[in-house]
Amino acid sequence: MPIPLKNFLVRFCVCVTILVALLVFGEGICYLDQKYTAVVEITPPPSIYQGQPWTESYRREWKETINRLQYQSYVIWRRAPFSGLTINVDNSGIRKTYYSSCDTQNYTIWIFGNSSLWGTGVPDWSTIPSLLAKKYEDAGRKVCVKNFGEKGWVSTQELIELMLSLKQAAKKPDLVIFYDGVTDSYLPYQSNVPDAHFNFLQTKNEFESLGNNGASLEYLKRTNTYRTLMELRSMLVGTGAGIDRAHLTPQQRNSMAEITYDNYLKNIRLADLLAQSYGFHCAFFWQPTLLAGHKLLTPDEIRLRQSELSDHPGGDAVVQTTYNLFENYRKEDFFDLANIFDKNTDALFVDFSHTGPAGNQIIADKMFSVLPHGN
Numbered sequence: 001m002p003i004p005l006k007n008f009l010v011r012f013c014v015c016v017t018i019l020v021a022l023l024v025f026g027e028g029i030c031y032l033d034q035k036y037t038a039v040v041e042i043t044p045p046p047s048i049y050q051g052q053p054w055t056e057s058y059r060r061e062w063k064e065t066i067n068r069l070q071y072q073s074y075v076i077w078r079r080a081p082f083s084g085l086t087i088n089v090d091n092s093g094i095r096k097t098y099y100s101s102c103d104t105q106n107y108t109i110w111i112f113g114n115s116s117l118w119g120t121g122v123p124d125w126s127t128i129p130s131l132l133a134k135k136y137e138d139a140g141r142k143v144c145v146k147n148f149g150e151k152g153w154v155s156t157q158e159l160i161e162l163m164l165s166l167k168q169a170a171k172k173p174d175l176v177i178f179y180d181g182v183t184d185s186y187l188p189y190q191s192n193v194p195d196a197h198f199n200f201l202q203t204k205n206e207f208e209s210l211g212n213n214g215a216s217l218e219y220l221k222r223t224n225t226y227r228t229l230m231e232l233r234s235m236l237v238g239t240g241a242g243i244d245r246a247h248l249t250p251q252q253r254n255s256m257a258e259i260t261y262d263n264y265l266k267n268i269r270l271a272d273l274l275a276q277s278y279g280f281h282c283a284f285f286w287q288p289t290l291l292a293g294h295k296l297l298t299p300d301e302i303r304l305r306q307s308e309l310s311d312h313p314g315g316d317a318v319v320q321t322t323y324n325l326f327e328n329y330r331k332e333d334f335f336d337l338a339n340i341f342d343k344n345t346d347a348l349f350v351d352f353s354h355t356g357p358a359g360n361q362i363i364a365d366k367m368f369s370v371l372p373h374g375n
Contacts, residue, residue: 045300045347048356054123058086062120065089066151074164075157076197078150079118086123095147098125099133102144107136107373108171109145112158113179116287117149119360121350126357128179131364141373144171152198154184155267162271166278173280175372178271181287181338182353184264185322188256189245189315195263246313257322261329268331281372284334288341288363290352291316292323295341301349308352335370337363 049055061084068080070093078093088096095118102108111117111129119127129147136143148161158178166172183198191200248256268284275282290297290305297305309316323338340362341348348359355363 045298045304045349045356047347048121048350048358054086057084058123061085061087074160075150075153076203077152088124093150095119095127095149096124097127097133097145097147098130099137100130100145101137101142102146102171103142104171107141107143107175108173109133109143109175109177110162110165110173111145111147111149111177111179112153112162113149113177113287114153114183115149115151116182116354117179118147118151119149120151120354122357122360126360128360128364128367131361132367135364135368136373139368139373146173149179152183154187154197155180155264156195157197159267159270162274166274172278175281175283176271176275177367177371178282178284179287180264180284181323181326182289182291182319184260185257185319186312186315188259189312189318194259245315248314248317253317253321256318257325260322261325264326265329268334282333283367283371284331285363285367286323286326286334286336286338287353288337288339288355288359289319289323290349291319293338293340293342295348296343296345298345298347300347304349304351335366337366340366 061082064084065079065082065087068082069077070080072078072093079089079095080093081091082089090096109129109132111132117128119130124130127147127149129145129149133143133145136145148158148165150157155178158180162176187196187198188194190198193200197203268282271282271284288295290301291308295301305316326336327338329336341359344362346358348355348362350356
């Protein structure tokens, strides 16, 4: 073999080896990033967890359950079954509600919402549904409360789940509650697809790639490196082509807010139609968040808010604009809780949207005060 060719091959092999090593190293780093950032570890205000005997159990179980999902028809995802000390999820993906008595004759309440309703940040007995059930029990009334909340869900998914559950349940609800706000408000910021679910484009791409059995490079999209790069892209400019999410114009923010507002009001009308047909009452609650309202923030809550602004630049303006629209919405069974913590100086938020036990208690108290209590 000629010496020049031999030297070229040696250099080529060295370059290929270095390239492969860099790819393997990069994939390994991205794998660790995906693994350890799947559960966002923003240190919550110490006062929420300090001295609580369930804190360590909850944190351990939360990490085990956050990404354990099961596919379900129409609503796409639900939590996988789990049994623990602080978190319990049944085979249907429904979290346990304490103080709930589901005898056939008891007044029945179904509650739908996102992860704030599901109870991110608190044990089973401190979720909003559990604390609401306790309010009824303390008032001498046993009720059956079912927590249909799920992480990342928006109101359209909740409406579909309501329809599915009405078709399947032997005992229909007397009262149906929707608890929404943050996820619905964020949706247009994340995706240009109207009335979609969270992570729509990612789910769409993964599903459509399953049918590509020919020769292609589609497998690269399943690597941790590709996922990390796409998350970085989404963080910087969102998932909508050509839109700088960090520097939205007032017109763009208003358009996104109006999309959420219009869609939610349509879902209210559809829920009311189901209520008329099946004979139950509806109530709608718009949740509080650190991105809206006038709460007197603690230093820790300021930190939590700033962390969210850093992760999703421009998202707070979209949420605030959307909340401004709902501030002026009037309906007998719609309750805006955006300002429920105004003038409260306690640390109530676990992060920018999830409330701890004390915050959930305030919300449950308010719900109980305005809801019908049945016969």
